[in-house]
Amino acid sequence: xxxxxxxxxxxxxxxxxxxxxxxxxxxxxxxxxxxxxxxxxxxxxxxxxxxxxxxxxxxxxxxxxxxxxxxxxxxxxxxxxxxxxxxxxxxxxxxxxxxxxxxxxxxxxxxxxxxxxxxxxxxxxxxxxxxxxxxxxxxxxxxxxxxxxxxxxxxxxxxxxxxxxxxxxxxxxxxxxxxxxxxxxxxxxxxxxxxxxxxxxxxxxxxxxxxxxxxxxxxxxxxxxxxxxxxxxxxxxxxxxxxxxxxxxxxxxxxxxxxxxxxxxxxxxxxxxxxxxxxxxxxxxxxxxxxxxxxxxxxxxxxxxxxxxxxxxxxxxxxxxxxxxxxxxxxxxx
Amino acid sequence: xxxxxxxxxxxxxxxxxxxxxxxxxxxxxxxxxxxxxxxxxxxxxxxxxxxxxxxxxxxxxxxxxxxxxxxxxxxxxxxxxxxxxxxxxxxxxxxxxxxxxxxxxxxxxxxxxxxxxxxxxxxxxxxxxxxxxxxxxxxxxxxxxxxxxxxxxxxxxxxxxxxxxxxxxxxxxxxxxxxxxxxxxxxxxxxxxxxxxxxxxxxxxxxxxxxxxxxxxxxxxxxxxxxxxxxxxxxxxxxxxxxxxxxxxxxxxxxxxxxxxxxxxxxxxx
Ligand SMILES: Nc1ncnc2c1ncn2[C@@H]1O[C@H](COP(=O)(O)OP(=O)(O)O)[C@@H](O)[C@H]1O
Ligand SMILES: [Mg+2]
Numbered sequence: 396x397x398x399x400x401x402x403x404x405x406x407x408x409x410x411x412x413x414x415x416x417x418x419x420x421x422x423x424x425x426x427x428x429x430x431x432x433x434x435x436x437x438x439x440x441x442x443x444x445x446x447x448x449x450x451x452x453x454x455x456x457x458x459x460x461x462x463x464x465x466x467x468x469x470x471x472x473x474x475x476x477x478x479x480x481x482x483x484x485x486x487x488x489x490x491x492x493x494x495x496x497x498x499x500x501x502x503x504x505x506x507x508x509x510x511x512x513x514x515x516x517x518x519x520x521x522x523x524x525x526x527x528x529x530x531x532x533x534x535x536x537x538x539x540x541x542x543x544x545x546x547x548x549x550x551x552x553x554x555x556x557x558x559x560x561x562x563x564x565x566x567x568x569x570x571x572x573x574x575x576x577x578x579x580x581x582x583x584x585x586x587x588x589x590x591x592x593x594x595x596x597x598x599x600x601x602x603x604x605x606x607x608x609x610x611x612x613x614x615x616x617x618x619x620x621x622x623x624x625x626x627x628x629x630x631x632x633x634x635x636x637x638x639x640x641x642x643x644x645x646x647x648x649x650x651x652x653x654x655x656x657x658x659x660x661x662x663x664x665x666x667x668x669x670x671x672x673x674x675x676x677x678x679x680x681x682x683x684x685x686x687x688x689x690x691x692x693x694x695x696x697x698x699x700x701x702x703x704x705x706x707x708x709x710x711x712x713x714x715x716x717x718x719x720x721x722x723x724x725x726x727x728x729x
Numbered sequence: 730x731x732x733x734x735x736x737x738x739x740x741x742x743x744x745x746x747x748x749x750x751x752x753x754x755x756x757x758x759x760x761x762x763x764x765x766x767x768x769x770x771x772x773x774x775x776x777x778x779x780x781x782x783x784x785x786x787x788x789x790x791x792x793x794x795x796x797x798x799x800x801x802x803x804x805x806x807x808x809x810x811x812x813x814x815x816x817x818x819x820x821x822x823x824x825x826x827x828x829x830x831x832x833x834x835x836x837x838x839x840x841x842x843x844x845x846x847x848x849x850x851x852x853x854x855x856x857x858x859x860x861x862x863x864x865x866x867x868x869x870x871x872x873x874x875x876x877x878x879x880x881x882x883x884x885x886x887x888x889x890x891x892x893x894x895x896x897x898x899x900x901x902x903x904x905x906x907x908x909x910x911x912x913x914x915x916x917x918x919x920x921x922x923x924x925x926x927x928x929x930x931x932x933x934x935x936x937x938x939x940x941x942x943x944x945x946x947x948x949x950x951x952x953x954x955x956x957x958x959x960x961x962x963x964x965x966x967x968x969x970x971x972x973x974x975x976x977x978x979x980x981x982x983x984x985x986x987x988x989x990x991x992x993x994x995x996x997x998x999x
Binding site for chain 2: 408463486492511514558
C-alpha cells in the first residue's frame, strides 16, 4: 500500500478581500491554488515537492495533513481518507508545518513535548521516557528545562520535529523545513531528515531550494502555478536535458536587451539572468538549448551586443533549477 | 479525552503562572474597580445617610457588598470574553492552534481544557478578591454555600458565551466590536451598580431576560442579604437554562468555524 496518495487534488480559495463581510456583494471570486495534483508516495520513500513561492506546495501538504479540505479530488494517508477519517490520518502522521511559531514559547522544551505527548495519545506510562529519548536524540536535553522563547531557531525547529515524532508515526510531513535557518543548522536538519528516512519512515517535504530537494528526495514532483509539471527521480529529471544543453556565462555589465539578445541566438530555448552578487561583480547567466558547444562564439557576441563583457563560459551539468527553467521558461527562485 | 482536557488546562495554568503582570492586574483591578462606585454612592447619599437610606435605595444596607457582587460578576464575564476569544485568536495566528489540531485529540477536548483553565483562574481570582474585599470593604459573605452554588450556576452560560465568541473571533475581526457591544449591554442593563428597578419599565423587561441580571440578583440575595439557595431557585433555573443554550450555541459555532477554516485556509479573512 502507498503511504500517501493524492488523487486529482484541487483547492480553490476565495480571493482575499479587503472589504468587511457585510460590504461584500455576490459570490466571492475564486482563485485556484492547486489544480489536478496527483502522486503516490511509497512507504519508506522521501518525496519532495519542489516549486517557487506560490506554486501550491503548502496548500497541497495542508490538504494531506487534514487541515484543509480539497475542493475536489482526495488524499489518503496509509489508506485513510483525509476528509472522512481525519482522526485515523492524524494518528499516523507527524507534521512540521508552521515551524517555530507552533510551539508554546512560555513552556519549556520538555513541557511542550509532554503536553503534546498526551494529545498524541502516548500512554501515560511511556510519556516520560519517550520525551527524554527525543530530547536526547535531537540534542535538546541540556536545555530541556528552559523556556522555548530562549531557544535558537534551529533548536525550535528540532523541537518541532521531535514533537512530530512523539507518536512514532510512519509518515512525516515537512513544509519548508530549513526556511529561515542558517546554513549550518540547515545542514544539520537535512542530516536529521536523512536519519528519519533511514528508520523506514515515509517523508513528504516541500522546498523551494533545489539543492535540498535534490539531496534528500528519492523522487521529486516539480510544481508550478498549482500543477505538477514533472515527477521523477532527481537523476532522471536532470537527464531530460541533453548533454551540452546548459551553458553558464559570467557577464559584467550589459543592459536590458541582454536576455532578448541571447534568446535570439539559434538553438537557444531559455535564458535565466541571475542578479549580480554586488553591483560591479559578474552575474551568472544560464542559457539552455540544444548542442550549445557550437554556439559559444555566438553567445559571447550576443552578450557583447547587449553591452556585456564575458568573463567566463562553462558547459555545465544540468541542475533541478535548469529543469525548472526548461519546463516553465522561468527561474525557480522568483 | 479527559486526559487531553486535563493536559490543556494544565498547560494554560502553567503559562498563566509565567505572566506575573496578568496576576497583578487581575488581583488589583477587582478591588479598585468597585471603589469608584463605593465613593459615588457615599457622595450621593450624603453625610446624613443611615443604613436605612441604603436599604431603601438598593434593597440591602451593605452598599459595598451590593457593588462588589455586581462589579465582580461583570468583570468576570468581561475578562472571560476577552481572554477566551483572544487566546484562541492568538493561538491561531501563532500556529499553536494548528499544532493542536494536527493531533488526534478531539478538538472539543482542547477547547474544554481551555475553558476549565479559565474557570479555575477565575475562581482563584474571585477567591483572592473576596479575601481582599473582607479586608478593604469589610465585606461579609452571608450565606457562603448558597452563594457558591449561585456562582457555579453562572459557569455554564459564561463559558458557553466565551466559546461562542472565541469561535467567531477566529475568523471575523468584526466580532471584537460585538464583544464591546455585549459588555456594554451587560454594563447598563444587568444592574451592576444599581438595582434594575431604576431602569425605564420597558428596559427592565429586557434586563430580566439576560442571564447576568439573574446572576447578580441571586448572588446579592444570598451573599449580601443572606437568603438560602431555595429563595433564588427561579434565578438558578434561568441561569442553567441559558447555560445549556449558550454551551450548545458555542459548540455549534465552533463546529461551523472549524469547517470554515478547513475550507478557507487558516488565516481566514483578516
Ligand atoms: N488561505 C488562503 N486564501 C487565499 N489564497 C491563499 C490562501 N493560502 C494560500 N493562498 C494562495 O494560494 C497560492 C499557493 O500558495 P501556497 O500553497 O502557500 O504556495 P507555496 O507553499 O508553494 O508557496 C498562492 O498564490 C497564495 O497566495
Ligand atoms: Mg509554502
